Amino acid sequence: MTATLRPSLSACPACAAGPAAEALAARDIGPAQIALSLPTIHCSACISKIERGLNAHPGVKSARVNLTLKRASIDAGADVSAQDMVALVQGLGYEAHELDAGTLNATANNRAGRELLMRLAVAGFASMNVMLLSVAVWSGAADATRDLFHWISAAIALPTIAFAGQPFFRNAWAALSNRSLNMDVPITLAILLAVVTSLWETALSGEHAYFDAALALTFFLLAGRYLDHRTRAIARSAAEELTALEVPRAIRLSDGAEETVNVAELRVGDMILVRPGGRMPVDGEIVSGTSEIDRSLLTGETVPVFAGEGQRVSAGEVNLTGLLTVRATAVGADTSLHQMADLVALAESGRSRYTSLADKAAKLYAPGVHILSALSFLGWYLYSWDVRTALNIAAAVLIITCPCALGLAVPAVTTAASGRLFRRGMLIKHETALERLAQVDTVVFDKTGTLTAGAPELTNLESLPRKDAEVAYALARGSSHPLAQSITRAARDAGMACAGVANITEVPGYGTKGTYKGQEVRLGRASWTGAGDTAQTATHLQVAGRPAITFTFADHLREGASDAVQALKDSGKSVYLMSGDTTAAVEALAKRLGITHWLAEALPADKSARIQAMTYNGAHVLMVGDGLNDTAALAAAHVSISPASALDAARVASDIVLLGSDLSPIAAACDTAQSATRRIRENFRIATIYNIIAVPLAVAGLATPLIAALAMSASSITVSLNALRLR
Amino acid sequence: MNILAYLIPISLFLGGVGLVAFIYTVRSNQYDDPDGDSRRILSDDWDDHPKP
Numbered sequence: 001m002t003a004t005l006r007p008s009l010s011a012c013p014a015c016a017a018g019p020a021a022e023a024l025a026a027r028d029i030g031p032a033q034i035a036l037s038l039p040t041i042h043c044s045a046c047i048s049k050i051e052r053g054l055n056a057h058p059g060v061k062s063a064r065v066n067l068t069l070k071r072a073s074i075d076a077g078a079d080v081s082a083q084d085m086v087a088l089v090q091g092l093g094y095e096a097h098e099l100d101a102g103t104l105n106a107t108a109n110n111r112a113g114r115e116l117l118m119r120l121a122v123a124g125f126a127s128m129n130v131m132l133l134s135v136a137v138w139s140g141a142a143d144a145t146r147d148l149f150h151w152i153s154a155a156i157a158l159p160t161i162a163f164a165g166q167p168f169f170r171n172a173w174a175a176l177s178n179r180s181l182n183m184d185v186p187i188t189l190a191i192l193l194a195v196v197t198s199l200w201e202t203a204l205s206g207e208h209a210y211f212d213a214a215l216a217l218t219f220f221l222l223a224g225r226y227l228d229h230r231t232r233a234i235a236r237s238a239a240e241e242l243t244a245l246e247v248p249r250a251i252r253l254s255d256g257a258e259e260t261v262n263v264a265e266l267r268v269g270d271m272i273l274v275r276p277g278g279r280m281p282v283d284g285e286i287v288s289g290t291s292e293i294d295r296s297l298l299t300g301e302t303v304p305v306f307a308g309e310g311q312r313v314s315a316g317e318v319n320l321t322g323l324l325t326v327r328a329t330a331v332g333a334d335t336s337l338h339q340m341a342d343l344v345a346l347a348e349s350g351r352s353r354y355t356s357l358a359d360k361a362a363k364l365y366a367p368g369v370h371i372l373s374a375l376s377f378l379g380w381y382l383y384s385w386d387v388r389t390a391l392n393i394a395a396a397v398l399i400i401t402c403p404c405a406l407g408l409a410v411p412a413v414t415t416a417a418s419g420r421l422f423r424r425g426m427l428i429k430h431e432t433a434l435e436r437l438a439q440v441d442t443v444v445f446d447k448t449g450t451l452t453a454g455a456p457e458l459t460n461l462e463s464l465p466r467k468d469a470e471v472a473y474a475l476a477r478g479s480s481h482p483l484a485q486s487i488t489r490a491a492r493d494a495g496m497a498c499a500g501v502a503n504i505t506e507v508p509g510y511g512t513k514g515t516y517k518g519q520e521v522r523l524g525r526a527s528w529t530g531a532g533d534t535a536q537t538a539t540h541l542q543v544a545g546r547p548a549i550t551f552t553f554a555d556h557l558r559e560g561a562s563d564a565v566q567a568l569k570d571s572g573k574s575v576y577l578m579s580g581d582t583t584a585a586v587e588a589l590a591k592r593l594g595i596t597h598w599l600a601e602a603l604p605a606d607k608s609a610r611i612q613a614m615t616y617n618g619a620h621v622l623m624v625g626d627g628l629n630d631t632a633a634l635a636a637a638h639v640s641i642s643p644a645s646a647l648d649a650a651r652v653a654s655d656i657v658l659l660g661s662d663l664s665p666i667a668a669a670c671d672t673a674q675s676a677t678r679r680i681r682e683n684f685r686i687a688t689i690y691n692i693i694a695v696p697l698a699v700a701g702l703a704t705p706l707i708a709a710l711a712m713s714a715s716s717i718t719v720s721l722n723a724l725r726l727r
Numbered sequence: 728m729n730i731l732a733y734l735i736p737i738s739l740f741l742g743g744v745g746l747v748a749f750i751y752t753v754r755s756n757q758y759d760d761p762d763g764d765s766r767r768i769l770s771d772d773w774d775d776h777p778k779p
Contacts (some may be wrong), residue, residue, distance in 0.1 A: 068760045
């Protein structure tokens, strides 16, 4: 289910198409590749213990542990299943989870990164060598020696630029064929013009050649590109791992036999077995079994819904208590889950409306530089009637103004800031997410699964008769239902003893019953225990003959939720709560957290409409949500955050993913984003100051290659150091 | 000044050796697991004879 969702959901269709196609291709390679996530490994002993254990297993051809990614990749025969490998590693004493090998497409990522690194290395090598030769020229080499050095520089520079400059040339060409200007156009023009004039000068035994400048420019700009790529590659690989943890498998019943298959292979009409705790892989109709289903990820309701024969279920709902057999009525792209997700992809998203600071700078900068350079060419040509001098000066202007520092200004800062946030458990997925986060003045929280942990907490244990509570404890111990587990937990913490209840049986979909002192006792749904309906999440205990006793529950607050809300309010942001849950539950939570604006029983469309209205009124909204009912709102908001426990569709729709269960980093992230944006602006200012000093020299014809090299290196280094202050 | 005829090619060659070595390490996936590689040196698994 999750894998089929991904392609249509990504923010940019072009970048999503590539990896998705590759993921499909990787899936075809078959069962040989098994990937495991090993979150607890940390030392060399762990590596060799796990590798030795895995390699000793018959059928495993080779296994290798990657400590940086905390992953193991296993090359094994078709008879080895991932479950066996997980059990094996767990037997060695380490936590292990299966990863969907099809979703992890590190190769495509690596190839792009490796290509950039190679170009960076070649540019670095060439620029150092040419710089050595240039130092000799600057310190006084003359005549034949200078010409020789210039020719050697040319021999190094030409092939290097042809190889290393390709990313810039390609981007510039793409921009020009779209009739637009980006930062790469002045870069390409400067590099090419520098090389052409330098060749010309060298051929005429001229004094100045700018080969070193052209190479240093390429090197610094490639460094910026590489930093940018690496930051995003780290975020992407962590996000992929989250997705890959949900292996898209289902149990299909064919002629009564159970068979584990890939969700993509399910067809309409297939019988599918869904175990308690499992998620519905398809839309369908219940054929046999009764249970309760949790729809909170789809609708935000916390109270589980009864499910019996003939009832329709949708993909994404979670089966809670009983074994269900479902006949598929819609699979893959036809499921309601997928169609809802498609709507999100169509919705205009906050991020596509935003122009990044770098783009804004480029829009001002590119035409300015071209006009300045053209004017100095024209001026000098009219003044001296010498094309060579005029062209030399135009090239010097382009080189000196070339956006070395501008190219580094943004990536250096975002790398430092993303690294800092990553260490605090936040994954920045989108490149402009930090800039948008810095503008946020309104925060909208979803309730279920975001502010609350999704686990109910018993609220009225003290007010209940102790005898009855002990009976409920005994009945609840036998069930894996979340409400029953909550009773068990609360009773154990209160130090209660179990009452002697015999013949405890679970009736899926209804509750648990047993015999206590010869009488039947029941714990479960209101209708089954003879209790009236309550607005709150509740379960009921019936001891024969007496009216039912009600146990009420409140959602357990997620760790750091109240801190996060308080900190956001303290920093002057308005905080809203929007949920699909009942009014009573939402109001209670809003009161508890001190949130004054709240909206209950909100449909997905209500949420996004409300956010669009806020945006229309000039607010910059941060949406924090986890369910499918939040995805439209997540996409409509200016910037969005989802917890790691969120539905895959919600994680894809959001810009930032919270890796831990703690919410408190959100407020700190807003501060970090603000200081990052401040640094970016400072960097632009630093780069502009260098230009203001150096450009008049260049226009006046006083710039030498030495001055160009000094200005370029000094501004690039100051900008990088300024970014490092953020770490 | 004739010494330049030797020194420049030599310096270029030595730099080139470094570049080729770097490209080789990138191509053979030696930067995939920096943390793991720095720990693997401590393991005594293949101390007596190389891994077959």
